[in-house]
Amino acid sequence: MCLLALTALLPGLSMAALAAGDCAAGPGTARVLEVDPAGLEVGTKHFPQTLDLAEGEFVLTFDDGPSAGTTPMVLKALAAGCVRATFFLVGTRAAESPALVKRILAEGHGIGYHSQTHPMTLADLPYDKAVRDIERGIASVDRAAYGTATASPHFPFFRFPGFGSSPQLLAYVAGRNMGVFGADLWASDWEPMTPEVELELVLTRMAHAGRGIVLFHDTRLQTARMVPALLKAMKERGYRIVHVVARGVATAATPQ
Numbered sequence: 679m680c681l682l683a684l685t686a687l688l689p690g691l692s693m694a695a696l697a698a699g700d701c702a703a704g705p706g707t708a709r710v711l712e713v714d715p716a717g718l719e720v721g722t723k724h725f726p727q728t729l730d731l732a733e734g735e736f737v738l739t740f741d742d743g744p745s746a747g748t749t750p751m752v753l754k755a756l757a758a759g760c761v762r763a764t765f766f767l768v769g770t771r772a773a774e775s776p777a778l779v780k781r782i783l784a785e786g787h788g789i790g791y792h793s794q795t796h797p798m799t800l801a802d803l804p805y806d807k808a809v810r811d812i813e814r815g816i817a818s819v820d821r822a823a824y825g826t827a828t829a830s831p832h833f834p835f836f837r838f839p840g841f842g843s844s845p846q847l848l849a850y851v852a853g854r855n856m857g858v859f860g861a862d863l864w865a866s867d868w869e870p871m872t873p874e875v876e877l878e879l880v881l882t883r884m885a886h887a888g889r890g891i892v893l894f895h896d897t898r899l900q901t902a903r904m905v906p907a908l909l910k911a912m913k914e915r916g917y918r919i920v921h922v923v924a925r926g927v928a929t930a931a932t933p934q
């Protein structure tokens with residue numbers, strides 16, 4: 679409890695990093711960006727607009743987990759680099775690995791929802807069925823994180839599988855007070871490739887984009903193996919990591 683409280687006061691540090699005592703393996707978390715989830719729709723692969731990021735600033739996001747085999751590898755690398763990310767969790771997987779969901783939270787990362795069964799896509803389902811899948815996903819993640827699911831979602835963000843939204847579903851999610859994340863670039867890590875090739879690909883895209891929300895899958899072994907080298911490369915290039923939270927969540931001790 680004490681360590682958790684301490685971590686909450688030091689947003690740039692995870693529990694593991696506190697234990698390790700340094701952040702040499704990565705660029706750290708440069709700043710926390712507070713957003714109002716109401717009506718938030720960001721990420722140019724899905725929407726016309728994105729987050730207000732400066733040149734060289736990136737938000738790291740990981741989808742489809744948690745996965746017992748690979749998510750701990752990603753968490754370890756993020757902790758070693760004092761990097762905070764956002765994990766968009768699939769409900770069925772959260773239900774299978776509640777301890778990992780709690781660990782993601784305890785290590786200072788953000789959580790968002792990514793539906794219960796990851797239909798491709800929610801927009802292709804009948805509306806009622808899509809809403810049911812969204813709601814079951816919220817309840818599964820909340821139960822995994824806190825033991826209970828209440829009327830309001832615990833977490834402020836949602837990402838549509840395959841970015842498959844409809845105006846009706848976007849209105850529904852907004853009505854549940856969740857902001858919607860798309861992405862600005864990705865590692866194409868659903869394609870099989872070596873960690874080295876994936877690293878090269880995503881660094882090229884980061885250099886080209888200059889800033890943005892980056893989408894990875896912590897369920898992919900090639901990505902889990904790549905993250906340590908990615909954080910090292912981001913540090914060398916002077917890139918800065920931005921951690922996005924809902925307004926009012928960040929403490930006064932925002933890292934500089």
Ligand SMILES: [Zn+2]
Pocket residue numbers: 741742792796839840
């Ligand atoms: Zn997904």
